[in-house]
Amino acid sequence: MIDTTHSLILIAVMAGVTMLLRLLPFVLFSKRTPKPILYLGTVLPYSVMAMLVIYCLRNVSLLSGSRGIPEIIAIVLVAVLHKWKHNMLLSILSGTICYMLLIQFVFV
Amino acid sequence: MNKTTVKAAFKASLPVMAGYIVLGTGFGVLLSAKGYSYRWAILMCVTMYAGAMQYVGVDILASGASFISAALMTLMVNARHIFYGISMIEKYKNMGWKKWYAAFGLTDETYSLICVDPELPEGADRNVFNFLLTLMNQSYWIMGGFIGAVIGSTVEFNSAGIDFSMTALFVSIFVEQWEKNKDHLPALWGLVVSIVCLLIFGADRFLIPAMLVISVGLFLMKGSIERRALHND
Known part of the structure; x- marks a missing residue:
C-alpha cells in the first residue's frame, strides 16, 4: 500500500x-433539471462501461508474454455466460477463476 | 417505526443481499491483496458506498494516483447517479432528514428497487421503508467488504489474477447494457475512443484524454442519438 x-x-x-x-x-x-445534464445521465453510462473495460486491460501487451490470450479467453467466457444466464455473480466468479487458473497453470 | 415497515423493507432487500455480500467480498479480497487492512475496506464501504467505483478505487489507491485524476475518474464512473437522484426528487420529498441518507445511499440496486414504487402492506410507512431499505442494503455491502478483507488477509492462496474480477464485473455490466439499450453508439464510441487514446497516450496517461473526448463527442452526437431514440421507441 x-x-x-x-x-x-x-x-x-x-x-x-x-x-x-x-x-x-x-x-x-x-x-x-438542465437538459445537457439529463442527456449526459442517459448516455454516459454506456460509454463509461466500455472505457472501464479498456482501463482494466491497459497493461496487457499483445506483442509479448502471453499476448493477451488469457484475457481474451476469460472475457469471452464472461460475455457468453452473462448473455446466456444473466447472473452477475456466476459470470464474475467463473471468469475470475478461469483467468486465475490460466495465468497460474497454463500461461506460466 | 413499526414492525410492518421493517419487515417489508427486509423482504424487499433480500434480492440485493446475496449480490452485495458476494460483490463486497470480492472488493475486500482485492483491497487486502494490495496490502490494505479490513479497516480500509470498511472505511470505503461506509463513505463511498459505490460498487464499480470501489473496485476502481482499489486500483487508484494501489497506483497512488493524483487527486485530480481520482476526482475525474469518480465523476465519470458515477455520473449516472445524478440521473438517479433527479428521478427520486419527488419520491423523497416528504422524508425529512432521512432524505439525505437515502440520497447518499442511492446505488444502482437500491434505485432499481425503489423507482418501481413497490407495493407495501397496509400500515407500512413508505418514507421509513425507503430509508430502511437503503440502510439494509448498505449494511450488506459493509458486511461483504469486511468478510472479503478478513478472508484476503487470513486465508493463504495464490491470489495472482484476482484483479480480473474487476474486468469481469465491467464486462458483464457491458453485456447487460448492450442488451437493454438498442442504440449501441454510446457504447461503441466509448470503446473506440478508449482504445485509440490508450494507443496514443499509453497506459498511464490515457484516461483523462479519453474522458474528455468521450464527453465532447457525446454532446456533438446529441442530435442523432436523440433522433434514433425516438425511432426505436
Whole structure:
C-alpha cells in the first residue's frame, strides 16, 4: 500500500465526488433539471462501461508474454455466460477463476 | 417505526443481499491483496458506498494516483447517479432528514428497487421503508467488504489474477447494457475512443484524454442519438 495520508485523501476525494453527484440533484434541481445534464445521465453510462473495460486491460501487451490470450479467453467466457444466464455473480466468479487458473497453470 | 415497515423493507432487500455480500467480498479480497487492512475496506464501504467505483478505487489507491485524476475518474464512473437522484426528487420529498441518507445511499440496486414504487402492506410507512431499505442494503455491502478483507488477509492462496474480477464485473455490466439499450453508439464510441487514446497516450496517461473526448463527442452526437431514440421507441 502507498502511504496512509495519501490513501486517506484519495478516499476522501472519491467519497466526496460520489456524495456530491448523489446529493446535487436534491439541492440544485428540485425545480428544473438542465437538459445537457439529463442527456449526459442517459448516455454516459454506456460509454463509461466500455472505457472501464479498456482501463482494466491497459497493461496487457499483445506483442509479448502471453499476448493477451488469457484475457481474451476469460472475457469471452464472461460475455457468453452473462448473455446466456444473466447472473452477475456466476459470470464474475467463473471468469475470475478461469483467468486465475490460466495465468497460474497454463500461461506460466 | 413499526414492525410492518421493517419487515417489508427486509423482504424487499433480500434480492440485493446475496449480490452485495458476494460483490463486497470480492472488493475486500482485492483491497487486502494490495496490502490494505479490513479497516480500509470498511472505511470505503461506509463513505463511498459505490460498487464499480470501489473496485476502481482499489486500483487508484494501489497506483497512488493524483487527486485530480481520482476526482475525474469518480465523476465519470458515477455520473449516472445524478440521473438517479433527479428521478427520486419527488419520491423523497416528504422524508425529512432521512432524505439525505437515502440520497447518499442511492446505488444502482437500491434505485432499481425503489423507482418501481413497490407495493407495501397496509400500515407500512413508505418514507421509513425507503430509508430502511437503503440502510439494509448498505449494511450488506459493509458486511461483504469486511468478510472479503478478513478472508484476503487470513486465508493463504495464490491470489495472482484476482484483479480480473474487476474486468469481469465491467464486462458483464457491458453485456447487460448492450442488451437493454438498442442504440449501441454510446457504447461503441466509448470503446473506440478508449482504445485509440490508450494507443496514443499509453497506459498511464490515457484516461483523462479519453474522458474528455468521450464527453465532447457525446454532446456533438446529441442530435442523432436523440433522433434514433425516438425511432426505436
